[in-house]
Amino acid sequence: MPFQSLAKPSASALAIAGVIVCAVIWGTTWYAITWQLGTVDPAASLTWRFGLAALLIFAGCAVTRRSLALNRTQHLAAVGQGAFVFAVSYSFTYAAEQNVTSAIVAVVFATLAFLNLVLFRLVVGQRAHRAAWIGATLGIVGVAVLSGGEALGEGLDQRALVGIGLALLAVISSAIGNYFSWRGQQSGSAILPQTAWAMAYGTGMLAVFGLATGAQFTIDPSPGYVISLLYLAVFGSVIAFVTYFAVAKARGYALASYISALTPPIAMLVSALFEDARFGWPAAVGLALVLGGQVLLARAPRTD
DSSP: OTGGGSOOOOHHHHHHHHHHHHHHHHHHHHHHHHTTTTTSOHHHHHHHHHHHHHHHHHHHHHHTTOOOOOOHHHHHHHHHHIIIIIIIHHHHHHHHHTTSOHHHHHHHHTTHHHHHHHHHHHHHOOOOOHHHHHHHHHHHHHHHHHHHHHHHHHOOOHHHHHHHHHHHHHHHHHHHHHHHHHHHHHTTOOHHHHHHHHHHHHHHHHHHHHHHTTOOOOOOOSHHHHHHHHHHHIIIIIIHHHHHHHHHHHHOHHHHHTHHHHHHHHHHHHHHHHHOOOOOHHHHHHHHHHHHHHHHHHHSOOOO
């Protein structure tokens, strides 16, 4: 039969497809976030976003009769994942973008793949293939070249240094959260229930933080805010994070976190399409380095 001769997609091809899906989604969420600024406290917006996302995953599991039960070890891993991936990292990211442009934050987040390699090597003894180290390094260099002009234009005044410091804390928090996600997967957690519980725990922490800092938990009824909230919750949280953790489970967190390097080029494309932005040869060089690093990371043998 003709259809029987068709080859199944390789693990690398599926991983690249997952990375592209996440990069396209997260590369456009920056535009949705701008629709939420200035009216609702960031802690409240994050609470609504991840709270809604958690409810959607819980509901999906219930409808499809997937078990939501986790044991004590898995719940503890979900608590750590929720704290560092959803609560701490996003809080620092929002704070960082109030001090520096998103391009500079993107440059900092491009170190996530490299930082994951270092963290998993030191904590759990994973030995990554040389191609993975080279690919992660190319991602850092590529995004630095891609966004270097804007970063230099900002200048390194005190406010910019504060913003860079907050972005570093955000990316470190994300790496730690990835470790807790890995711990949950190693203990037998399925991706959907683990992600749902992690988002739920992160939502609770964000709510407590908001109450402690005097945030007003309001919702802007304007179409722009509601549409952005739905997009960030459904696409930016449910679809993107479930895909991200699936890629991480199948191919490792270094490859999955390389999404942070691919996101800026997608954001630039969106800007060029909808805001008539124009980019020169540094952007082309940076994009080539990023994509080259992606290929190396995808082809690198899996390490456990």
